[in-house]
Amino acid sequence: MKTLKIAVAGLGTVGAGLVKLLSDNAEIIALRAGRRIEVVAVSARDRSRDRGVAIPASVAWYDDAAKMADEAECDVVVEVIGGSDGIARQVVENAIAKGRHVVTANKALLAHHGAALARAAEDKGVLLAFEAAVAGGIPIIKALKEGLAGNVISQVTGILNGTCNYILTTMRETGRDFADVLGEAQALGYAEADPSFDIDGIDAAHKLSILTSLAFGTPVDFASVHVEGIRHVSADDIRFADLLGYRIKLLGIARMTDHGIEQRVHPCMVPVKTPIATVDGVFNAVVAEGNFVGRSIYEGRGAGAGPTASAVAGDIIDIARGSRVPAFGVPAAALKAQGVASIDRRVGAYYMRLSVVDRPGVLAEVAATLRDEGVSVEQMIQPARSPADSVPMVMTLHDTEEAAMNRAVARISALDAVLEQPRIIRIEAL
Amino acid sequence: MKTLKIAVAGLGTVGAGLVKLLSDNAEIIALRAGRRIEVVAVSARDRSRDRGVAIPASVAWYDDAAKMADEAECDVVVEVIGGSDGIARQVVENAIAKGRHVVTANKALLAHHGAALARAAEDKGVLLAFEAAVAGGIPIIKALKEGLAGNVISQVTGILNGTCNYILTTMRETGRDFADVLGEAQALGYAEADPSFDIDGIDAAHKLSILTSLAFGTPVDFASVHVEGIRHVSADDIRFADLLGYRIKLLGIARMTDHGIEQRVHPCMVPVKTPIATVDGVFNAVVAEGNFVGRSIYEGRGAGAGPTASAVAGDIIDIARGSRVPAFGVPAAALKAQGVASIDRRVGAYYMRLSVVDRPGVLAEVAATLRDEGVSVEQMIQPARSPADSVPMVMTLHDTEEAAMNRAVARISALDAVLEQPRIIRIEAL
Numbered sequence: 001m002k003t004l005k006i007a008v009a010g011l012g013t014v015g016a017g018l019v020k021l022l023s024d025n026a027e028i029i030a031l032r033a034g035r036r037i038e039v040v041a042v043s044a045r046d047r048s049r050d051r052g053v054a055i056p057a058s059v060a061w062y063d064d065a066a067k068m069a070d071e072a073e074c075d076v077v078v079e080v081i082g083g084s085d086g087i088a089r090q091v092v093e094n095a096i097a098k099g100r101h102v103v104t105a106n107k108a109l110l111a112h113h114g115a116a117l118a119r120a121a122e123d124k125g126v127l128l129a130f131e132a133a134v135a136g137g138i139p140i141i142k143a144l145k146e147g148l149a150g151n152v153i154s155q156v157t158g159i160l161n162g163t164c165n166y167i168l169t170t171m172r173e174t175g176r177d178f179a180d181v182l183g184e185a186q187a188l189g190y191a192e193a194d195p196s197f198d199i200d201g202i203d204a205a206h207k208l209s210i211l212t213s214l215a216f217g218t219p220v221d222f223a224s225v226h227v228e229g230i231r232h233v234s235a236d237d238i239r240f241a242d243l244l245g246y247r248i249k250l251l252g253i254a255r256m257t258d259h260g261i262e263q264r265v266h267p268c269m270v271p272v273k274t275p276i277a278t279v280d281g282v283f284n285a286v287v288a289e290g291n292f293v294g295r296s297i298y299e300g301r302g303a304g305a306g307p308t309a310s311a312v313a314g315d316i317i318d319i320a321r322g323s324r325v326p327a328f329g330v331p332a333a334a335l336k337a338q339g340v341a342s343i344d345r346r347v348g349a350y351y352m353r354l355s356v357v358d359r360p361g362v363l364a365e366v367a368a369t370l371r372d373e374g375v376s377v378e379q380m381i382q383p384a385r386s387p388a389d390s391v392p393m394v395m396t397l398h399d400t401e402e403a404a405m406n407r408a409v410a411r412i413s414a415l416d417a418v419l420e421q422p423r424i425i426r427i428e429a430l
Numbered sequence: 431m432k433t434l435k436i437a438v439a440g441l442g443t444v445g446a447g448l449v450k451l452l453s454d455n456a457e458i459i460a461l462r463a464g465r466r467i468e469v470v471a472v473s474a475r476d477r478s479r480d481r482g483v484a485i486p487a488s489v490a491w492y493d494d495a496a497k498m499a500d501e502a503e504c505d506v507v508v509e510v511i512g513g514s515d516g517i518a519r520q521v522v523e524n525a526i527a528k529g530r531h532v533v534t535a536n537k538a539l540l541a542h543h544g545a546a547l548a549r550a551a552e553d554k555g556v557l558l559a560f561e562a563a564v565a566g567g568i569p570i571i572k573a574l575k576e577g578l579a580g581n582v583i584s585q586v587t588g589i590l591n592g593t594c595n596y597i598l599t600t601m602r603e604t605g606r607d608f609a610d611v612l613g614e615a616q617a618l619g620y621a622e623a624d625p626s627f628d629i630d631g632i633d634a635a636h637k638l639s640i641l642t643s644l645a646f647g648t649p650v651d652f653a654s655v656h657v658e659g660i661r662h663v664s665a666d667d668i669r670f671a672d673l674l675g676y677r678i679k680l681l682g683i684a685r686m687t688d689h690g691i692e693q694r695v696h697p698c699m700v701p702v703k704t705p706i707a708t709v710d711g712v713f714n715a716v717v718a719e720g721n722f723v724g725r726s727i728y729e730g731r732g733a734g735a736g737p738t739a740s741a742v743a744g745d746i747i748d749i750a751r752g753s754r755v756p757a758f759g760v761p762a763a764a765l766k767a768q769g770v771a772s773i774d775r776r777v778g779a780y781y782m783r784l785s786v787v788d789r790p791g792v793l794a795e796v797a798a799t800l801r802d803e804g805v806s807v808e809q810m811i812q813p814a815r816s817p818a819d820s821v822p823m824v825m826t827l828h829d830t831e832e833a834a835m836n837r838a839v840a841r842i843s844a845l846d847a848v849l850e851q852p853r854i855i856r857i858e859a860l
Contacts, residue, residue, distance in 0.1 A: 021722050025582055031647065031760045032579045131577065137723035139577025146576075147561065147569025149462045150743025152455055217461065275708065275729060292451050293567035293730065293740035299705060300726030310723035313580025324752050330461045 001035035004320045007074040007100075009065035009091045010081035011044035014105055014132070016051040017305030018078065018312050023053070029313065033320035041072035069094035076101040076319055078312055080132075084108035096120045096128070103315040105132035105308055111206035114213060114220035115335055118327035128327040129315035134207040135160060135284040137307030138300040139314060144214040144288060145329040151290025153215040155255045157430060160207040160265075162282035162302035163191045163198040164230050164250040168267075169280040172238050172247070178231065190282065200229035201250060201265040208252030211286070212263050213328050216256060219335045220328075221263070226343040228266035237353060237423060240394045241269050243381060244351070247277040251428060260339025262346065268428040269351050276430060287430065346402040349378065349427035354393040354412065355420040362417040366393065369415070373408035375400045390419050396427065431465035434750045437504040437530075439495035439521045440511035441474035444535055444562070446481040447735030448508065448742050453483070459743070463750035471502035499524035506531040506749055508742055510562075514538035526550045526558070533745040535562035535738055541636035544643060544650035545765055548757035558757040559745035564637040565590060565714040567737030568730040569744060574644040574718060575759040581720025583645040585685045587860060590637040590695075592712035592732035593621045593628035594660050594680040598697075599710040602668050602677070608661065620712065630659035631680060631695040638682030641716070642693050643758045646686060649765045650758075651693070656773040658696035667783060667853060670824045671699050673811060674781070677707040681858060690769025692776070698858040699781050706860060717860065776832040779808065779857035784823040784842065785850040792847040796823065799845070803838035805830045820849050826857065 006022070008015050019039055022029065030036045042055060043065035055061075062068035069077045069091040077095035079102060081088040088106055095102045102121065104110070110117070110133055121128035131141045135158065144153070159165050163185065170181045182199065185191035197203045209222040230250050241248050246269035255262045270277045275297050279285040284302030289295050301307040318325075328335060356362045363382070370377060381394040397405070409422050436452070438445050449469055452459065460466045472485060473495035485491075492498035499507045499521040507525035509532060511518040518536055525532045532551065534540070540547070540563055551558035561571045565588065574583070589595050593615060600611045612629065615621035627633045639652040660680050671678050676699035685692045700707045705727050709715040714732030719725050731737040748755075758765060786792045793812070800807060811824040827835070839852050 017722070021580055025580060025721070028582055028647070029580060031764050032575075034761070137578075137720075138726050139573050142572065142577045143569050145462075146748060147572045147744045148567075148740065149747045150451055150455060150459060150740050152458055217458070273708075275705070278703075278705065278708065290567075290740060291455070292447070292736040292743070294737060296568055296728070296730030298726070298728055301724050306722040307724060310578065310580050310720060313722070314577045317579045318576060322752070322754050331464070334461050 003036040003038050004033070004076065004316070005038055005040045005074040006076050006078060006316065007041035007068050007072040008039055008078045008080065009043045009068060010079065011042055011051055012080065013305045014080040014308045015044070016053050017309035018080070019055065020053040021309040021313050029317060033317045035320050037316055037320055040074055041068050043068045066090040066094050069100070070098060074100060076103060076316060079104040079106055080312070082106055082108065084112040089113065092117060093120070096124050096126060099124050099126055101127045101319050103129045103312050105130065105312060107133040107203065107206040107210060111209045111220055111222040114210060114328070115332065119332040121327060122332045127319055127323065129318065130210070131315050132308045132311035134210055135286055135298070136300060136302040136304065137310045138284060138286065138298045139311070140286045140298050141214065142314070143298060144211065145325055148288060148290050148293055148296070149329065151292050153288060153290050155289040156211045156215045156286065157251055157253045158211070158286035159249055159276060159279055159284050160204040160252045160302070161198055161250060162284060163195070164204070165280065166190050166282050167199070168230060168233065168248055168250065171235060172242070175235055175239070177235050178233060199231055201227040204250060204252045205265045208254055208263055208265055211252070212254040212261060213335065215254060215288070216261055216338065217328070217330050217335060218261065218338050221337070224263055224340045226264040226266070230267050232423065233267050234423070236392060237425060240353060240381060241351070244379060244396060245272050246270060246427065247272055248425065249276065253428070257341045257345065259341040259345050262341040262343065264343055267425055269425050270428055270430055274430045344403040346426070347399055349399055350397045350405055351425040351427055352395050352397060353423040354418055355390045356393050357417040357419065358389070358391045359417065363393065365415055365417060366412055369411045370397070370408050373404050373411070375404060375408045433466040433468050434463070434506065434746070435468055435470045435504040436506045436508060436746065437471035437498050437502040438469055438508045438510065439473045439498060440509065441472055441481055442510065443735045444510040444738045445474070446483050447739035448510070449485065450483040451739040451743050459747060463747045465750055467746055467750060470504050471498050473498040496520040496524050499530070500528060504530060506533060506746060509534040509536055510742070512536055512538065514542040519543065522547060523550070526554050526556060529554050529556055531557045531749050533559045533742050535560070535742060537563040537633065537636040537640060541639045541650055541652040544640060544758070545762065549762040551757060552762045557749055557753065559748060560640070561745050562738045562741035564640055565716055565728070566730060566732040566734065567740045568714060568716065568728045569741070570716045570728050571644065572744070573728060574641065575755055578718060578720050578723055578726070579759065581722050583718060583720050585719040586641045586645045586716065587681055587683045588641070588716035589679055589706060589709055589714050590634040590682045590732070591628055591680060592714060593625070594634070595710065595714070596620050596712050597629070598660060598663065598678055598680065601665060602672070605665055605669070607665050608663060629661060631657040634680060634682045635695045638684055638693055638695055641682070642684040642691060643765065645684060645718070646691055646768065647758070647760050647765060648691065648768050651767070654693055654770045656694040656696070660697050662853065663697050664853070666822060667855060670783060670811060671781070674809060674826060675702050676700060676857065677702055678855065679706065683858070687771045687775065689771040689775050692771040692773070694773055697855055699855050700858055700860055704860045774833040776856070777829055779829055780827045780835055781855040781857055782825050782827060783853040784848055785820045786823050787847040787849065788819070788821045789847065793823065795845055795847060796842055799841045800827070800838050803834050805834060805838045
């Protein structure tokens with residue numbers, strides 16, 4: 001069969017990793033794909049930079065990636081530039097317009113324009129593939145689109161951001177503060193100079209919105225994701241979680257509920273015995289729940305040159321083999337929006353940490369407020385009295401509707417004896 | 431597109447589960463597959479049995495499954511009868527001969543005839559798919575063949591038999607003996623009346639030989655798997671494992687080594703902190719290691735109507751979508767046998783439990799024997815002296831070659847003070 005010709009837009013860590021993979025593993029890939037796969041064009045600003053990989057002289061260089069997508073003699077354009085708009089979007093749109101398949105690792109692009117791009121690709125009869133956009137090397141996109149395709153999916157949950165998981169893991173292992181660990185992660189290259197995309201949960205929300213679309217057959221709806229990051233998770237919270245038998249993880253949760261689809265990203269306490277609780281460091285994990293398969297769990301490295309290149313290569317091999325699976329698992333025209341379930345409808349347990357004046361009667365006030373809102377206490381930790389002016393008061397609360405919890409928290413925070421805004425972390429049983 | 435017509439050979443738990451799945455989830459499957467999927471023929475001995483699922487009157491019944499595979503007007507034959515030869519094999523061969531795609535859950539058949547059947551299917555231009563044959567609902571076959579296809583795989587390891595994992599988990603949780611827990615598992619239907627296929631490791635070895643072929647591009651070579659079951663794992667071993675920080679799991683391990691491919695199934699001690707250590711009960715898990723993706727881990731239910739039907743349905747949907755991936759990931763003619771690495775070459779740590787006479791000097795004798803064979807002790811547990819005639823002596827041994835370990839064990843078992851055959855369990859770091 002004819003060689004499959006690839007153009008790579010972006011020669012950063014991932015792009016260079018892909019070129020290396022396609023070269024190192026060329027023989028086995030040709031055998032598996034049924035044809036040779038060859039990089040024929042690349043685009044990057046600086047041609048002289050050492051990328052740790054040799055670009056053969058026969059490869060066409062383009063300064064302008066969009067132009068390459070438009071003009072290069074290729075079957076597939078790989079977009080590993082990133083960003084929801086600008087050049088990355090232009091590359092993908094140009095490639096599709098010219099009838100070339102697209103493989104991308106770009107979650108932001110898909111979160112914002114996924115449904116439209118899927119439609120455009122379908123109209124042109126080309127594939128839009130993006131295994132690398134979610135959970136790095138773990139083939140979770142393929143699992144949802146193909147392996148589990150016989151199931152009605154009810155829920156997908158995941159640790160989708162390696163930076164956050166690394167920070168939370170390190171905070172727990174060292175007892176250090178968020179700001180301190182973030183600084184170290186930045187120094188080590190695990191977090192960006194501007195870390196907000198990661199630590200404010202936006203990156204995880206991008207990925208979650210893609211999983212949601214695949215799981216439920218809906219157009220990607222990033223705007224409906226409820227997003228909270230990990231900035232407010234304190235060393236105290238992590239310590240108390242340990243005492244209570246939980247781990248704190250930033251989870252993305254997508255659920256089909258009676259009120260529509262719930263999509264949320266926020267720090268969660270998960271029981272230490274659930275498999276996802278021990279997924280540490282830069283690892284990602286996804287839990288999918290189907291009506292016949294039950295629960296299945298996928299773990300692996302969520303980022304980095306190797307895992308991401310592996311995912312891109314898997315998509316390229318699918319194309320070489322003649323795959324015809326639509327971008328989101330069903331024809332783009334069949335993607336059907338569903339109602340959005342507000343997070344106010346969430347029913348579940350909660351962790352609450354208060355900072356209170358150390359005097360008699362405070363617990364009674366707090367307890368009365370919770371009772372008035374129908375919130376009942378499961379466990380409480382009040383450390384021994386201290387010479388300080390304030391003491392922490394920590395409790396876990398039985399299953400409650402979020403709206404009731406919010407009312408209780410508003411009233412509790414208004415109590416004179418409560419010194420700071422209460423810290424709430426949702427408990428997810430999984 | 432034209433409806434895809436299915437004939438189901440075998441209406442036991444899995445066959446009935448598949449019919450139910452294809453009916454319950456028909457709408458979403460049609461959307462995902464791009465066409466309707468319809469069961470047009472079934473074969474089972476007893477037509478009147480209540481299987482908890484309605485078989486429409488339009489479905490053709492066959493008493494003889496092989497005849498159905500030969501004659502029924504269908505595109506795909508699903509074989510869920512089981513057994514490495516006999517009727518199951520006849521069904522698959524007839525279906526292929528008639529140019530029908532085959533989906534099977536039959537690991538024994540594939541372990542014994544996988545390479546030949548793959549060749550026959552390819553010659554006829556039909557697919558042979560078997561996601562359900564390994565690890566139930568976990569799409570691990572697809573992950574190895576497609577998702578991770580860009581990688582050179584160096585190792586695949588798994589908890590591949592739910593019955594054994596259930597027994598080992600229950601032994602640990604209750605402190606009860608193997609025989610006792612096996613009896614209970616049989617009563618609960620988790621173990622067969624003749625449990626030997628499961629507990630002697632044969633079922634896990636069937637599955638491992640399939641994973642090996644996929645991982646390394648070799649013809650299935652069941653005969654080369656070193657197989658030990660769990661009959662000899664005692665309540666004592668499980669208790670000592672706990673004390674030493676390990677869990678005992680029956681693992682299947684396939685590794686590319688300098689001496690060829692190593693395939694082995696046997697009880698292992700795995701450090702309690704490795705993700706696979708906490709995969710309990712009837713769950714299965716597979717760990718795959720690729721040269722770019724690194725380590726990825728897959729967990730889920732390993733058996734039962736729902737998970738197995740989910741896997742079969744995934745394969746059917748692939749066929750409906752026009753997949754052309756070869757049975758073992760590369761063309762059958764390209765499957766290439768590699769050398770076989772003997773387990774004698776294994777280098778790793780060991781657990782050893784002795785039953786010794788309670789008198790001074792025994793430890794010195796054992797230690798001297800180990801030293802003479804170049805085996806060094808890492809940890810030792812000798813419980814307080816007891817009034818009994820014998821006491822257990824437990825030690826873990828640093829990385830040693832299996833052949834040296836065997837020599838040491840032979841000499842130790844010949845010592846007068848050693849009362850029973852030493853119990854050895856390999857420690858796998860994973």
